[in-house]
Amino acid sequence: xxxxxxxxxxxxxxxxxxxxxxxxxxxxxxxxxxxxxxxxxxxxxxxxxxxxxxxxxxxxxxxxxxxxxxxxxxxxxxxxxxxxxxxxxxxxxxxxxxxxxxxxxxxxxxxxxxxxxxxxxxxxxxxxxxxxxxxxxxxxxxxxxxxxxxxxxxxxxxxxxxxxxxxxxx
Numbered sequence: 001x002x003x004x005x006x007x008x009x010x011x012x013x014x015x016x017x018x019x020x021x022x023x024x025x026x027x028x029x030x031x032x033x034x035x036x037x038x039x040x041x042x043x044x045x046x047x048x049x050x051x052x053x054x055x056x057x058x059x060x061x062x063x064x065x066x067x068x069x070x071x072x073x074x075x076x077x078x079x080x081x082x083x084x085x086x087x088x089x090x091x092x093x094x095x096x097x098x099x100x101x102x103x104x105x106x107x108x109x110x111x112x113x114x115x116x117x118x119x120x121x122x123x124x125x126x127x128x129x130x131x132x133x134x135x136x137x138x139x140x141x142x143x144x145x146x147x148x149x150x151x152x153x154x155x156x157x158x159x160x161x162x163x164x165x166x167x168x169x170x
Contacts, residue, residue: 001124004058006032006049008042008071011064014108014116018062021117027124030058046071046105047078053102054080061103062120068105075103079144087111089122096126098133099140 003022007015012035019029032049034040042065053061053075061081063071068085075083083103084095087110095101104123106116 001060002028002030002058003124004030004032004049004052004061005063006034006045006061006071007064008034008045008066009037009039010066011106011108012037014064014106014113017113018064018106018116018120021120025121025124042071043074046074050075050078050081050083050103054078059102060124062123063103063105064108064116065105066107066109068107068110072103072105075105082140086119086123088115089118092119092123093126096123097129098136100128100137 005015005019005022015031019031022029030052032052033045042063046063049058049061049063052058061075061083063075063083065071068087072083072085075081081103082099082101083105084091084099084101085105085107086092086095087107092104095104101123104120106119108116111119
């Protein structure tokens with residue numbers, strides 16, 4: 001399998017360890033940066049990897065950083081990418097089987113290298129399931145296509161209208 005890898009400054013060590021692990025498992029890896037422990041802004045690299053996943057340039061993506069949270073959010077902004085931050089094998093398998101996750105984020109400050117390798121193995125060997133999971137994936141795809149459920153900035157985090165401030169009430 002052709003796997004894209006990327007990391008920010010806080011995920012360099014784990015990225016190197018996973019690249020070696022993947023190669024020993026027979027996978028081809030493509031590095032989308034960054035390549036230093038000098039501070040960088042993760043959205044740039046998360047998006048670069050996400051675009052490679054969405055275009056089919058790589059079959060799956062793995063991003064390593066401190067927590068995995070920010071890059072997961074950034075990657076999910078790219079149409080066609082379904083990213084999840086994972087810290088155990090069961091969630092990695094479930095993410096692929098049920099949701100067809102194609103972009104995994106891992107927190108180097110959260111999990112150790114051996115657990116990360118096990119998570120990646122579970123992620124890459126899991127198979128997408130049909131049945132009710134297909135129906136749910138189709139519903140998620142429809143949300144992405146229609147951009148439904150996205151709150152407008154004035155609507156607050158849940159999409160519900162926020163009450164007016166006292167000075168705005170009549």
